[in-house]
Amino acid sequence: MDVITTEDVFWIRREGNEAVIGLSEHGLEKWGMILYIELPEKGAELTNGGFLGSLETATHEYELLSPVSGKVIGVNMLLERATMLLYESPYEKGWLFRVALN
Numbered sequence: 224m225d226v227i228t229t230e231d232v233f234w235i236r237r238e239g240n241e242a243v244i245g246l247s248e249h250g251l252e253k254w255g256m257i258l259y260i261e262l263p264e265k266g267a268e269l270t271n272g273g274f275l276g277s278l279e280t281a282t283h284e285y286e287l288l289s290p291v292s293g294k295v296i297g298v299n300m301l302l303e304r305a306t307m308l309l310y311e312s313p314y315e316k317g318w319l320f321r322v323a324l325n
Contacts, residue, residue: 233290234314237324242291245318246309254280257306262320267295269322297321 232250236243251257259279269275275289298320301308308317 232287235290236314240324241296242293242322242324243318244290244320244322245313248313251310251313254278254283254285256280257309260302260306260309260319262298262302263295265295265298269293269295291322291324293322293324295320296323 232247232253234245234247236245257278257280261276261278263269263276269289269292271289271292273289275287277287278285299308299316299318301316302319311317
């Protein structure tokens with residue numbers, strides 16, 4: 224399993240003391256078609272650089288490392304059924320999760 228650590232993989236939109244995190248267009252182009260994505264559960268505590276989840280393409284499985292520290296307060300459950308949202312609307316409907324920042 225490869226580990227994703229580069230900051231250019233994620234986009235982060237700050238909204239006060241919260242942040243919405245998604246996968247950047249650069250990351251999406253790099254991996255090709257994502258078939259499955261595992262995200263943290265609501266209530267999970269994330270540490271910057273710590274394990275966040277994983278994604279699976281046709282040829283690889285990757286570990287994702289968190290770009291921020293905080294408590295997960297929302298998860299985009301639509302991605303479980305529709306990973307195409309990552310490509311069709313990466314900054315709006317394709318967001319991954321929302322975090323209350325530490």
